[in-house]
Amino acid sequence: MASEEKPLVVVTCTAPVNIAVIKYWGKRDEDLVLPINSSLSVTLHQDQLKTTTTAAISKDFTEDRIWLNGREEDVGQPRLQACLREIRRLARKRRSTGDEDPPPLSLSYKVHIASVNNFPTAAGLASSAAGHACLAYTLARVYGVDSDLSEAARRGSGSACRSLYGGFVEWQMGERADGKDSVARQVAPESHWPELRVLILVVSAERKPMGSTAGMQTSVETSPLLRFRAEAVVPGRMVEMTHCVRERDFQGFGRLTMKDSNQFHATCLDTFPPISYLSDISRRIIRLVHCFNAHHGQTKVAYTFDAGPNAVVFTLDDTVPEFVAAVRHCFPPESNGDKSQPWGRVHGCAA
Numbered sequence: 001m002a003s004e005e006k007p008l009v010v011v012t013c014t015a016p017v018n019i020a021v022i023k024y025w026g027k028r029d030e031d032l033v034l035p036i037n038s039s040l041s042v043t044l045h046q047d048q049l050k051t052t053t054t055a056a057i058s059k060d061f062t063e064d065r066i067w068l069n070g071r072e073e074d075v076g077q078p079r080l081q082a083c084l085r086e087i088r089r090l091a092r093k094r095r096s097t098g099d100e101d102p103p104p105l106s107l108s109y110k111v112h113i114a115s116v117n118n119f120p121t122a123a124g125l126a127s128s129a130a131g132h133a134c135l136a137y138t139l140a141r142v143y144g145v146d147s148d149l150s151e152a153a154r155r156g157s158g159s160a161c162r163s164l165y166g167g168f169v170e171w172q173m174g175e176r177a178d179g180k181d182s183v184a185r186q187v188a189p190e191s192h193w194p195e196l197r198v199l200i201l202v203v204s205a206e207r208k209p210m211g212s213t214a215g216m217q218t219s220v221e222t223s224p225l226l227r228f229r230a231e232a233v234v235p236g237r238m239v240e241m242t243h244c245v246r247e248r249d250f251q252g253f254g255r256l257t258m259k260d261s262n263q264f265h266a267t268c269l270d271t272f273p274p275i276s277y278l279s280d281i282s283r284r285i286i287r288l289v290h291c292f293n294a295h296h297g298q299t300k301v302a303y304t305f306d307a308g309p310n311a312v313v314f315t316l317d318d319t320v321p322e323f324v325a326a327v328r329h330c331f332p333p334e335s336n337g338d339k340s341q342p343w344g345r346v347h348g349c350a351a
């Protein structure tokens with residue numbers, strides 16, 4: 001039976017979380033999701049954190065539908081529609097260039113999508129990146145698209161384009177107005193730095209009060225520091241960070257990661273009205289990391305925070321036991337939240 005005639009096609013894919021060590025914050029084009037600076041991230045192993053998405057297309061479906069973590073959501077969300085449109089455009093383009101035999105399934109088929117995260121959504125744990133990368137990738141598979149998916153993922157959520165690759169990934173901001181050169185590229189594969197570890201210190205698994213999209217828009221409108229950062233700071237940091245990654249220089253990598261996180265949060269405070277994602281506990285973690293490093297006379301651990309209070313800590317495998325002991329000492333289990341809630345504790349995962 002030609003694929004065109006199949007009554008139902010179902011595809012399931014997973015996508016990882018990525019943690020930016022040079023942060024993306026601010027768009028130059030809201031609609032196309034084009035950033036004001038390049039960014040660089042580390043993709044986490046999928047053993048601990050991942051999104052799983054199943055997409056089904058059928059001639060019997062009468063409308064597109066989507067379920068997130070078991071609940072049906074509005075399929076008309078503009079970001080979701082932009083991703084769907086882009087994938088269907090790529091599928092049409094592929095068909096019209098005639099390099100497909102047999103031709104892909106009818107593009108008129110409606111899609112049903114179900115996506116689940118195995119970690120809290122919208123708690124500053126980069127769930128949107130994994131979610132939109134997974135959506136773009138799964139839709140591409142179900143509609144038979146195999147071209148670059150940066151744009152489709154980016155149109156869902158900017159940072160999602162970096163979750164399309166493993167290892168160390170840069171999102172080049174690009175210069176073109178149409179965004180064709182705003183793409184994600186792997187800087188080094190996942191096998192490059194096997195000793196690198198990531199600890200996620202969950203301070204709060206609640207939804208963040210101000211989402212990244214609205215937050216960065218206000219920052220672009222009001223923060224002179226953000227403009228300075230994008231133009232005068234990030235270009236040099238991208239070069240430096242790429243070098244640290246290639247050389248597996250943890251000292252340089254860790255210092256720059258912390259500085260970039262701090263500058264990102266400084267731009268949030270420079271936003272008007274100000275945005276503060278860090279909590280008192282986040283600041284205690286920052287102090288703990290600096291004390292730990294001062295005690296060792298070198299950068300052994302490095303924190304970074306996204307749009308929420310949870311800390312992501314990078315270190316090398318031989319430092320994990322000692323640092324986890326230090327965290328347990330400063331945040332003893334009895335004062336460390338509800339024990340029945342698996343996210344009240346420190347979680348480790350291999351990068």
Ligand code: DP6
Pocket residue numbers: 019020022023024025033039126128129156157158159160212213214305306307
């Ligand atoms: C602080 O990619 O979530 O995590 O493009 O508006 O969806 P939208 O924003 P999003 O922003 C992520 C911001 C960040 C830094 C980063 O991941 O680079």
